[in-house]
Amino acid sequence: MSQLWSPTSGLPRPKTPPTASAGLELPLSPGGTTRVRWPGRRFAQIVKLKPEFIDKYKEVHAAVWPEVLKQIKDCNIQDYSIFHDPGTGILFANFKYVGYDFDGDMEKMRDNPKVREWWRMTDGFQESLVPGATSSETGEPSWWKPVEEVFYQP
Template identity: 70%
Template sequence: MWKPPQSPTTPTAPSPVSADGRRQNPGRRFAQIVRLKPEFVAEYKECHAHVWPEVLKQIKDCNIKDYSIWWDDKTGILFASFKYVGYDYEGDMEKMAGNPKVREWWRMTDGYQESMVEGAVSSEAGEPSWWKPVEEVFYQA
């Protein structure tokens, strides 16, 4: 992933310290795309207007912040972005996938979508991923 250059002359404020004494991870941004099937636009918007509390809690517990999903009505593309602020991304994603309610959510929402990743089966199946990762080419804080 491309990262913006940091000037060695620009001081950076130290990140806050967590309860266990570690410095807070400043975060790594992710972005992904998938296609929304046109016949499911209303259902997709409705379920995301009322995301299940167990799913929201698991996202937070897995150190994901600033999660948003955008939709382009011309192409049907859903664009998701989020910031991961934990220390063990793979471990947190395993915890996410281990939650039965999250897997149920994925089964429901995958039915509304068409993956753009060759060979992808579902969000539950793992690799290849259902949502296609996209490369960051510019960032301004």
């Protein structure tokens, strides 16, 4: 769960959702009584897991710190998962951002001391695939490598 949220992470920015502050009307629900939530944007990233840390990585992710989980939710991240390919050591992370202020939410994520502590721990289990990356906390270049979505079937 390393560098996923930094505004300087190299991830493509989500398409701007409609906002009332931008002078746009938010769509109404079919009954016309409530605003419809922006469906969000999906992100995907990869990093390499060091083979000697496979068991430890799985162990810490089986019990993610409550402060980290709360911050993820509070920053409008949903449907977050990480997959591991034991053949290549690649970790594949994907999540959906459903908020209205991506940069602001990512700053909130970065400002949380427990999240930064989590990143320092999990970075030690990983090798970045991004040339020049040094850690999740440094931001640029990003620790996790963004990957392009080429197909989606909702």
